Amino acid sequence: MNFFKKYKWKILIIFLAIIVLTIAAYVFYQTIYLDYATPIKFKLIGDKEITLEVFSEYKEEGSSAHFRDKDITNKVKINGSINTSKIGVQELEYIVNYKKKEAKLKRKITIVDTVIPEIKLIGNDKISTYVGYSYSDQGVSATDNYDGDISSQVVTDNQ
Numbered sequence: 657m658n659f660f661k662k663y664k665w666k667i668l669i670i671f672l673a674i675i676v677l678t679i680a681a682y683v684f685y686q687t688i689y690l691d692y693a694t695p696i697k698f699k700l701i702g703d704k705e706i707t708l709e710v711f712s713e714y715k716e717e718g719s720s721a722h723f724r725d726k727d728i729t730n731k732v733k734i735n736g737s738i739n740t741s742k743i744g745v746q747e748l749e750y751i752v753n754y755k756k757k758e759a760k761l762k763r764k765i766t767i768v769d770t771v772i773p774e775i776k777l778i779g780n781d782k783i784s785t786y787v788g789y790s791y792s793d794q795g796v797s798a799t800d801n802y803d804g805d806i807s808s809q810v811v812t813d814n815q
Contacts, residue, residue: 697722698732698752698759710769710802714738719761721752728754743767743802773800775810 702717721728735749750761779794798806 694724696757696759700761700763705764707766707768708740710743710767712740714740719750723754738765740767743769769802771801773798773806
């Protein structure tokens, strides 16, 4: 008992120092190490690759981003834009920065024209003529939803 009475304040101070160091180590682990070691969980909502008909509307489906238990979706920036009047492949890049970390995702949007052109005969679709008389075809008109008037590209076969 004499030992404890003699050194009780020193023992108490050492005990408190151990508790403070344990708490400091835990805080370091939670705030520094886990922040460094934990990646951002980042994903696209919807498909990574989308195919759209030319002139249709592109609706952004978004993304979600989380760091540990925190929702950081509001920090996502989208680079690029989609022009549905231009056929081809376009990309959007999604970037989120948080606590000196960066994550990137891409969405590929392919704009296509699958609507076939419309061809219309000019004049009647049934013509009667006499043998030996000359006939002049009145032609056709052709339109495409993307290219517009393509009548000059129509080839006729007079057989």
